[in-house]
Amino acid sequence: MQTIFTETHKDAHSNARLGILSLPHGDVQTPAFMPVGTNGTVKGIYHDKIEEIGYNLILGNTYHLYLRPGLEVLEKFGGLHNFSHWNHNLLTDSGGFQVFSLSGLRKISEKGVAFQSHIDGSRHIFTPEKVVDIQKVIGSDIAMCLDVCTPPNIEYRAAKEAMHITHNWAERALNHRKELGDAFKGNLFGIVQGNFYKDLRKESAEVLSAMDFPGIAIGGLSVGETTDQFNEFLAYTADIVTKEKPRYVMGIGSPDYILEAVENGIDMFDCVLATRMARNGAVFTDDGIVTLKKAMHKFDQGPIESECHCTACTEYSRAYMHHMVKTNEMLGGMLATEHNLTYFYRLMEKIRLAIAEDRFSSFKKDYLARFYKR
Amino acid sequence: MQTIFTETHKDAHSNARLGILSLPHGDVQTPAFMPVGTNGTVKGIYHDKIEEIGYNLILGNTYHLYLRPGLEVLEKFGGLHNFSHWNHNLLTDSGGFQVFSLSGLRKISEKGVAFQSHIDGSRHIFTPEKVVDIQKVIGSDIAMCLDVCTPPNIEYRAAKEAMHITHNWAERALNHRKELGDAFKGNLFGIVQGNFYKDLRKESAEVLSAMDFPGIAIGGLSVGETTDQFNEFLAYTADIVTKEKPRYVMGIGSPDYILEAVENGIDMFDCVLATRMARNGAVFTDDGIVTLKKAMHKFDQGPIESECHCTACTEYSRAYMHHMVKTNEMLGGMLATEHNLTYFYRLMEKIRLAIAEDRFSSFKKDYLARFYKR
Ligand SMILES: [Zn+2]
Ligand SMILES: [Zn+2]
Numbered sequence: 001m002q003t004i005f006t007e008t009h010k011d012a013h014s015n016a017r018l019g020i021l022s023l024p025h026g027d028v029q030t031p032a033f034m035p036v037g038t039n040g041t042v043k044g045i046y047h048d049k050i051e052e053i054g055y056n057l058i059l060g061n062t063y064h065l066y067l068r069p070g071l072e073v074l075e076k077f078g079g080l081h082n083f084s085h086w087n088h089n090l091l092t093d094s095g096g097f098q099v100f101s102l103s104g105l106r107k108i109s110e111k112g113v114a115f116q117s118h119i120d121g122s123r124h125i126f127t128p129e130k131v132v133d134i135q136k137v138i139g140s141d142i143a144m145c146l147d148v149c150t151p152p153n154i155e156y157r158a159a160k161e162a163m164h165i166t167h168n169w170a171e172r173a174l175n176h177r178k179e180l181g182d183a184f185k186g187n188l189f190g191i192v193q194g195n196f197y198k199d200l201r202k203e204s205a206e207v208l209s210a211m212d213f214p215g216i217a218i219g220g221l222s223v224g225e226t227t228d229q230f231n232e233f234l235a236y237t238a239d240i241v242t243k244e245k246p247r248y249v250m251g252i253g254s255p256d257y258i259l260e261a262v263e264n265g266i267d268m269f270d271c272v273l274a275t276r277m278a279r280n281g282a283v284f285t286d287d288g289i290v291t292l293k294k295a296m297h298k299f300d301q302g303p304i305e306s307e308c309h310c311t312a313c314t315e316y317s318r319a320y321m322h323h324m325v326k327t328n329e330m331l332g333g334m335l336a337t338e339h340n341l342t343y344f345y346r347l348m349e350k351i352r353l354a355i356a357e358d359r360f361s362s363f364k365k366d367y368l369a370r371f372y373k374r
Numbered sequence: 375m376q377t378i379f380t381e382t383h384k385d386a387h388s389n390a391r392l393g394i395l396s397l398p399h400g401d402v403q404t405p406a407f408m409p410v411g412t413n414g415t416v417k418g419i420y421h422d423k424i425e426e427i428g429y430n431l432i433l434g435n436t437y438h439l440y441l442r443p444g445l446e447v448l449e450k451f452g453g454l455h456n457f458s459h460w461n462h463n464l465l466t467d468s469g470g471f472q473v474f475s476l477s478g479l480r481k482i483s484e485k486g487v488a489f490q491s492h493i494d495g496s497r498h499i500f501t502p503e504k505v506v507d508i509q510k511v512i513g514s515d516i517a518m519c520l521d522v523c524t525p526p527n528i529e530y531r532a533a534k535e536a537m538h539i540t541h542n543w544a545e546r547a548l549n550h551r552k553e554l555g556d557a558f559k560g561n562l563f564g565i566v567q568g569n570f571y572k573d574l575r576k577e578s579a580e581v582l583s584a585m586d587f588p589g590i591a592i593g594g595l596s597v598g599e600t601t602d603q604f605n606e607f608l609a610y611t612a613d614i615v616t617k618e619k620p621r622y623v624m625g626i627g628s629p630d631y632i633l634e635a636v637e638n639g640i641d642m643f644d645c646v647l648a649t650r651m652a653r654n655g656a657v658f659t660d661d662g663i664v665t666l667k668k669a670m671h672k673f674d675q676g677p678i679e680s681e682c683h684c685t686a687c688t689e690y691s692r693a694y695m696h697h698m699v700k701t702n703e704m705l706g707g708m709l710a711t712e713h714n715l716t717y718f719y720r721l722m723e724k725i726r727l728a729i730a731e732d733r734f735s736s737f738k739k740d741y742l743a744r745f746y747k748r
Contacts, residue, residue, distance in 0.1 A: 039697070039698075039701040039703055040697065041705045043704055046685065046708070047689075048689075068700060069696075069697040069700075073672060073673060073697070076675070076693075077675070077691070077693070083691070083697075084694065085689040085690060298443070298447060299446070299447060301450070311420065315459040317451070319447055319450075319451070320459075322443075323413070323442060323443040324413075327438075327442055329417060330708070331419075333704065334418075334420070
């Protein structure tokens with residue numbers, strides 16, 4: 001197994017760490033936040049702008065891309081990079097989460113998962129091998145193993161069974177990945193499951209850590225559990241998962257969850273929150289989330305954030321943003337998206353600087369006190 | 375009255391002409407197409423991109439801007455240019471068309487028109503004087519007189535009455551404009567009405583031409599009449615309206631209507647067609663309108679138009695555009711909007727070149743034969 005991760009500095013007072021993730025389309029500084037581009041585009045923003053902000057790793061959804069545009073189109077274009085005009089890194093998820101949350105009539109067996117498209121009801125089967133093949137067609141720089149996602153508080157027996165299938169699938173995916181050899185440049189990550197049972201989490205973290213993956217994701221978190229549960233199971237699992245490899249927590253994207261993850265030595269995370277909230281006119285600032293629709297912004301000549309260098313903050317007032325949101329103008333969502341993605345990029349820069357200077361814990365404390373004081 | 379228009383060349387074989395329109399925010403080359411920015415933003419595109427394409431005159435809607443963000447906000451920001459970050463010219467319509475097509479319970483009297491907001495039902499009155507004042511607050515480079523818009527094929531008596539009120543209002547608006555003096559830099563244009571009755575059109579064109587306006591609009595066209603009616607009444611009216619001033623036809627934007635207008639010596643036009651169709655995935659090419667949603671584009675590696683230099687055409691395939699439209703991604707509308715506005719800008723460049731080279735009529739013939747052959 002190639003080593004794709006180098007830890008360059010560890011915070012003196014926490015497990016937070018700096019690193020470099022070496023991927024086919026360039027190095028990524030970690031901890032890194034990844035914008036989500038479900039259909040091969042991050043909603044409401046040009047790929048050129050995402051690049052300008054500084055991102056060089058974004059996420060696509062395997063399930064969605066498999067259904068539309070479909071593998072035939074992606075094959076013809078030589079993958080999603082070329083199709084979507086994105087020349088930096090792409091991570092694709094396993095499709096498992098969408099199969100379990102979006103599709104109709106799904107049926108899991110040892111073999112794989114049969115499901116119906118949420119778009120047209122057509123029937124499909126994902127196997128661990130097929131999901132690797134799909135991500136090969138997409139041309140993912142980081143690909144994920146098919147896993148079985150479970151909601152919080154299911155019975156122990158069901159959680160254990162889902163975990164065992166996940167482990168079995170991880171092994172099959174890894175073997176298939178090895179067979180493909182250099183024909184696929186992507187790095188396949190395994191996913192830890194185990195629901196909210198500590199012995200299962202421990203087993204899963206150990207099994208996945210021992211396998212020959214270049215990176216590990218901690219799955220099954222931020223799926224509807226309480227914040228306390230999230231914090232407890234994140235810390236517990238992160239403590240066991242190997243620290244030699246890049247560690248990824250899927251689906252987290254609010255500043256408190258990101259900071260918690262970084263403190264536990266997590267290197268990567270993704271979330272639709274920043275972009276989805278933007279389209280609803282909610283923008284992030286160091287003083288908390290600002291709801292642009294509120295009447296208080298109607299006459300406000302100031303920008304969303306004076307230190308932000310995005311188009312919204314350098315060219316427009318809060319009053320104009322308020323007007324765009326009130327009139328449902330696309331430009332409101334476009335500008336707010338650019339702001340929020342800029343905000344999260346800058347937040348990650350501040351986090352990385354705090355780690356470099358061995359003051360991550362005090363940064364986290366000060367940040368949260370200010371962000372959530374409202 | 376100041377002269378704001380210089381005819382620089384007249385086509386040898388038609389009434390088409392080239393000119394320069396001198397406005398407070400810079401000179402505009404005519405014939406000119408104006409994108410429509412109803413709420414102080416052209417839907418789906420950054421103002422910076424509109425400027426990049428080459429436009430330096432866009433339209434805003436007085437009725438919409440009066441209701442939202444409202445005059446208090448616009449006053450605080452010193453006008454729409456500053457509020458919307460647009461440093462080139464703005465034309466605003468009179469609000470009349472929207473009052474007659476959108477608002478509830480409208481009542482016309484000699485004094486003005488009382489109406490209810492289509493947003494919240496609130497009651498308002500537009501008088502000719504007030505509409506000039508509103509456009510002063512907006513900071514319009516070209517302002518329009520309040521007029522009475524009538525649908526096609528109303529009775530002669532009603533058409534005549536509407537025209538007389540329009541003339542009376544034009545005089546009052548002009549007097550009010552003169553009282554404001556240099557406190558308002560905008561150029562007030564009068565609007566010819568007269569419905570589809572030639573004697574009324576003649577009377578209105580003569581009355582308006584004799585008044586002290588820096589420019590004239592031909593109103594009441596493209597309101598639901600047939601293309602033959604449009605062509606007939608456009609040619610008839612354009613022949614009478616003074617040629618000393620810039621001549622504007624409101625609400626036209628398909629290539630055939632634009633070419634017809636240019637041939638009759640019209641200098642300016644605006645339409646939501648280019649941007650509205652873009653948001654529905656319909657893009658303009660020299661070979662006609664392309665509906666991106668159609669399955670024929672699913673694998674198409676070519677751009678919308680190979681000669682076009684917009685982002686859609688330089689960075690993306692028709693297949694990607696098809697995918698964006700099928701998945702309802704905002705980027706589809708954003709890219710298609712940029713393409714269509716680029717298309718219309720380039721069309722106007724080609725038209726101006728054809729006039730300069732005294733071959734407008736053959737250009738028109740060839741263009742229409744190719745565009746509508748499908
Ligand atoms: Zn910003
Ligand atoms: Zn184009």
